Amino acid sequence: MTPVFAIENLSVEFARADGTVAAVRAASLAVRPGECVGIVGESGSGKTQMLMAAMGLLGNGARASGSVRFEEREILGLPAAQLNRVRGSRLTMVFQDPMTALTPHLRIGTQLAEVLVRHRQVTWRDAEQRALRILERVRISEPRRRLRQYPHELSGGLRQRVMIGMSLLCEPSVLIADEPTTALDVTVQMHIIDLLRSMREESRMAIVLVSHDLGVVAGLAERIYVMYAGRVVETARTGRILAGAEHPYTAGLLACVPDLDAPRRARMPSLAGQPPDPTGIERGCAFAPRCERAQERCHVERPLLRDRPEDHQVACHFPLSA
């Protein structure tokens, strides 16, 4: 099946007073209709910037190159007027902080209806009816009352449900969810992930789910992309990542996911060191300074993303299977 959304060789650079910063370096990713893919990596690994570039949401001073295809059409670099025909309707995005993503001085109902009036040319009355139905669909209690409320009157979990509802209004073929649960409590997080799962089952919509927490992504995604220092360093189907991750970074992230069924350990697992500084010049493998398996070669020669058995790619000179 052809991907509905494909990022190819995407690079993102920011101009700064002290030089350029490469946030994303030749990253590629593909999502088929109805599929959910996850992107994991630490802060600064380029996850968000890659998707912001794909959505045409980069700020001034940023430059993106490469290709982004959506529904078999190139959308990278499209003028805003053309991009706005798909953005927010067929291709939508849910952000980490639902408070800043909603307009504080407009009622929930107005904000939802506006999306339909803008993209679907329906009347306000019809739009409000559909806004009510979407709140029911994302299982918000007392939907009629919510339509008249302002964002600050809702809890974080409810606001994120509203955001997801808003992103579903025009029946998108791709939903990008960037750390949608990171600002939420663990109990609320579980309900939001459940909600995304059932929305996908109902509509065959594809989802790109971004998180620093592999535990969150593994619960929903069929395929996982692991990013480090702006590059995809490993990708495979979720089961393969969980059972046979080959990149030491992926293995480190996996070890950090808590297992409450295992006996309590004296030390909490973590990755040593800090995420890399994107201003540095790339030499060798970016993960080498934090890698226990690193050898001389890792510090001088950058490993390329190579094919492994079972639809699996890894960028490491000394993968864990070897």
Added chain:
Amino acid sequence: MSGELLEVKGLHVRFGAVSVLEDVSFAIRPGEIVGLVGESGSGKSTIARAVLRLIPIASGSVEFLGSNLHSLGSGELRRARRDLQIVFQDPLASLNPRMSIGDALAEPLRIHEPQLTARERESRVSGMLERVGLSGDILRRYPHEFSGGQCQRIGIARAMMPSPKLLVCDEPVSSLDVSIQGQIVNLLADLQRDTGAAVLFISHNLAVVRHLSRRVLVIYRGRVVESAGCDELFARPVHPYTRELLAAVPHLSAPPRRIAAPAGDSTGLAPGAGGCPFHPRCAFAQAACQRGVPPLAQVRPGHLAACHRWRELV
């Protein structure tokens, strides 16, 4: 003196007409690490602020080293605060952006140990930086130059400068990557072991609390609903809310765990007309749960739970 370092008794806190903490009592012994778990809005941070006397309390008492903090004069309070330090959730926001790291760390010493010479201060600051895993050459740098994990190390170093007897950590790892959280948790464990300071560790994530705490308190809507030794709480949780928190921790073995009943939104629901505060979203609620707030009952030695149906859930 009862042998407790901190003793919170019958604490009530109100913000205007809203009751935020209801009858919260707990104690921390010298050198003990106590975890405090609950969701946003449950009152965790309010407990931290009341313990430090950063907010006024409606009734109850906070006894620290034998004196009630909320009745101390300003001079005595300042002396008490030397032994009572806090680490905040947002490591960057809690550091002054215009103050170099060296100055930020030296400031607690200028306040609490004014007799020290500049050289003595410098040597204490360098020693502490090394202790938290940062190199001495960052003294002249500023907070924005550091990652979240490094800023949190700086925040911990600053709090530990006056050698406190109790360190209150309010969600110290919640804004950090999962991969970095362990570094900070392990650092706190090491500092506790080396200095003998007690720690009140606040988090919404049970998985984080588990590695550090000897005892855990679970708080829901301003009340302690369960407290037990750490291993006991994880192995045999009684309160349905604690069970829900445990089930919600993301983990890798598929399929995802699910809890019996669909949960409501804790802050979106209208408060129940009396009864157990958890009953509107409780999978085990019965009609009886609407009658009266359940008191904390001893379900096993050292294990308390506030649930009308605890006998059936033990």
